[in-house]
Amino acid sequence: MKDESRRGFIGKAFGAVAAVGGVASLIAMKKTWDPLPSVMTAGFTTVDVSALEANKLEIAVWRGKPIFILKYTEDMKPTDGRTVKVGDFHYSVMIGLCTHLGCIPAYRNDQKDFKCACHGGEFSADGVNKFGPPPRPLDLPPFKIDGNTLVLGEEGPEYKAMMAKAGGV
Amino acid sequence: MAEFKQADSLYEWFDQRLGIDKFVKVMMTEYWIPKNINFLWAMGVLLTVMFTLLVVSGIFLLMYYKPDVAAAFDSVNYTIMQEVGYGWLFRHIHAVGASVVFLIIYIHMFTGIYYGSYKKGREMIWISGMLLFVLFSAEGFSGYMLPWGQMSYWAAYVITEIFGGIPLVGGDLVVWIRGNFYVSDSTLTRFFMLHVLLIPLAIIGAIVVHFYALRFPHVNNEAGEFFDFDEEAEKYLAGDKKNSKVVPFWPVFLSKDFFVLGFFLLFFFYLVFFHYDFAMDPVNFDKADGLKTPAHIYPEWYFLWSYEVLRGFFFEIAGISGKSLGLIAFAIANAIFFVMPWLDRSPMVKPANQRPYFKYWFWFLIADLIVLTVYGKLPPTGANAWVGFASSMTFLVLFVALPFITKAEAKKVGGK
Known part of the structure; x- marks a missing residue:
């Protein structure tokens, strides 16, 4: 009887040690698979938009995706819910992948629109699909405005307002 | 020693x-x-x-x-x-x-x-x-x-x-x-x-x-x-x-x-x-x-049937998006075979062709898997999408029906 309880205690003690060790190693293993710090910092792309030239498309890369940043000229009309005002200028900030099959549309600055070479889809300057197979406007990346810089990857109030306008998509 | x-x-x-x-x-x-x-x-x-x-x-x-x-x-x-x-x-x-x-x-x-x-x-x-x-x-x-x-x-x-x-x-x-x-x-x-x-x-x-x-x-x-x-x-x-x-x-x-x-x-x-x-x-x-x-x-041929189940649901049903329905169906398709022993309620251990009801189920399943495989490779547009939907539904229905079919079979053959 005495032996039994002693063995039982040893068993329980070992179980407790093993459980702590097991949980600790699971945490370590989970963390090993986490994106590296360098990946996390690369998950945010900052662009100084004040220096951009109007009607000339700037393509930034954010999380492996092309991001279109287009500065509007005086005579281009901004679209509520699709364009954003930074300083005195309006900008389109969009994920540059055609919503049909993911090709990258090209900007035609004489016509002020986007044309996708793959299947002929066309988008206006604010990214709204106007011709061809694309089912919806170009997607918007999460962004935050910080003075004259655009931080891609963070959700700022302007982005949230645009999302709310688009129906919370 | x-x-x-x-x-x-x-x-x-x-x-x-x-x-x-x-x-x-x-x-x-x-x-x-x-x-x-x-x-x-x-x-x-x-x-x-x-x-x-x-x-x-x-x-x-x-x-x-x-x-x-x-x-x-x-x-x-x-x-x-x-x-x-x-x-x-x-x-x-x-x-x-x-x-x-x-x-x-x-x-x-x-x-x-x-x-x-x-x-x-x-x-x-x-x-x-x-x-x-x-x-x-x-x-x-x-x-x-x-x-x-x-x-x-x-x-x-x-x-x-x-x-x-x-x-x-x-x-x-x-x-x-x-x-x-x-x-x-x-x-x-x-x-x-x-x-x-x-x-x-x-x-x-x-x-x-x-x-x-x-x-x-x-x-x-x-x-x-x-x-x-x-x-x-x-x-x-x-x-x-x-x-x-x-x-x-x-x-x-x-x-x-x-x-x-x-x-x-x-x-x-x-x-x-x-x-x-x-x-x-x-x-x-x-x-x-x-x-x-x-x-x-498209995936390799051996994944086509489950890929087709994944994209077979391309529209919303009862407020659940097509994407979610496809995912649920895909998860079911990959897990359902595990519980075959319990879905088959008939005690018969015989080749399918000697089992009065199960034989139909078996060949129906094979036919459905072939349809899923063929359409899994085709672009999901127009009529293809509907064939995909119908064959994905058939797949799920076959497994829902299996316990009932085999139960009826057990009754017919009387525990043999």
């Missing part, structure tokens, strides 16, 4: 220390297999041989393959294919082998379903077998990523994206699996590890369990007959081989298996040497480009 006497031969020396005689008896010469079987019972040995071929060809590929997004594509398509002596052979064995192993797995699996080899004591054989199917699927998927072509990349993208559909944690889970916000170098290196180490280890473990699970319920036979294996083995050992219902695994059963294996290997190496192209998608000879989606993405 037994007392060791001087060994008279080298064999005896080893036998004293390792019990070779006993081991060979238990594993081979006195492991009993029913006599009443056909060539479909050779698939297990074929799979063991295929797995060995994949491991060996994989070892040779591993010596030159580089798991790095900058080097992977060229290490396969230039170094292995052009420079390494017979590198092309090992690659083609590996690629064709991956495809053919699924062909044999499906034959093996549907032989089991046809003959009812998953119930009445054989549940663990079935479950460990289904576990092997899932592990082989993971192995195939992770291996497909390694050449780092366009299909590798976008298959990896689409399949990891699936986890994003899981409520609450989905988005974070996708980033965690990939090790980045998109399929990238970290994704390639971790799937490389899974492909060459962790999953093969798990497969070897599962194979051991699968073989062990055969020991107590024993191999099924063509008639689904239950008999006393010990009694039949005694008859065999006493010399009454003719009336015994069993034969030893070695040399009797395996000699027939090797005959089937011979035919199979002729077919396999015919594919390797003359028709390897079916396992080498041309799209995958373009290097991976995260900024350029191929016009049409």
Whole structure:
């Protein structure tokens, strides 16, 4: 009887040690698979938009995706819910992948629109699909405005307002 | 500890220390297999041989393959294919082998379903077998990523994206699996590890369990007959081989298996040497480009049926989005076979053609899987999308109906 309880205690003690060790190693293993710090910092792309030239498309890369940043000229009309005002200028900030099959549309600055070479889809300057197979406007990346810089990857109030306008998509 | 006497031969020396005689008896010469079987019972040995071929060809590929997004594509398509002596052979064995192993797995699996080899004591054989199917699927998927072509990349993208559909944690889970916000170098290196180490280890473990699970319920036979294996083995050992219902695994059963294996290997190496192209998608000879989606993405033939179930639901039903419905159906399709032993409520262990209702279910399922496979490869537009929806629904309905069909069958045959 005495032996039994002693063995039982040893068993329980070992179980407790093993459980702590097991949980600790699971945490370590989970963390090993986490994106590296360098990946996390690369998950945010900052662009100084004040220096951009109007009607000339700037393509930034954010999380492996092309991001279109287009500065509007005086005579281009901004679209509520699709364009954003930074300083005195309006900008389109969009994920540059055609919503049909993911090709990258090209900007035609004489016509002020986007044309996708793959299947002929066309988008206006604010990214709204106007011709061809694309089912919806170009997607918007999460962004935050910080003075004259655009931080891609963070959700700022302007982005949230645009999302709310688009129906919370 | 037994007392060791001087060994008279080298064999005896080893036998004293390792019990070779006993081991060979238990594993081979006195492991009993029913006599009443056909060539479909050779698939297990074929799979063991295929797995060995994949491991060996994989070892040779591993010596030159580089798991790095900058080097992977060229290490396969230039170094292995052009420079390494017979590198092309090992690659083609590996690629064709991956495809053919699924062909044999499906034959093996549907032989089991046809003959009812998953119930009445054989549940663990079935479950460990289904576990092997899932592990082989993971192995195939992770291996497909390694050449780092366009299909590798976008298959990896689409399949990891699936986890994003899981409520609450989905988005974070996708980033965690990939090790980045998109399929990238970290994704390639971790799937490389899974492909060459962790999953093969798990497969070897599962194979051991699968073989062990055969020991107590024993191999099924063509008639689904239950008999006393010990009694039949005694008859065999006493010399009454003719009336015994069993034969030893070695040399009797395996000699027939090797005959089937011979035919199979002729077919396999015919594919390797003359028709390897079916396992080498041309799209995958373009290097991976995260900024350029191929016009049409599809998996290898063996995943087409479940891929079609995934995209079969393309519209919203009762407020649940098509994407979520597809995910749910996909999850069910991959898990439902595990519970076959419990969905089949009929006690009959007979070939499907001798079962009054089950035979219709069986052939209906085969037909539906063929339709799913064919349409899984086609672009999901127009009428194709509706065929996909109908065949995906049929798949789900068949499994919902199985307990009722087999219950009715049990009633009809009266517990036989």
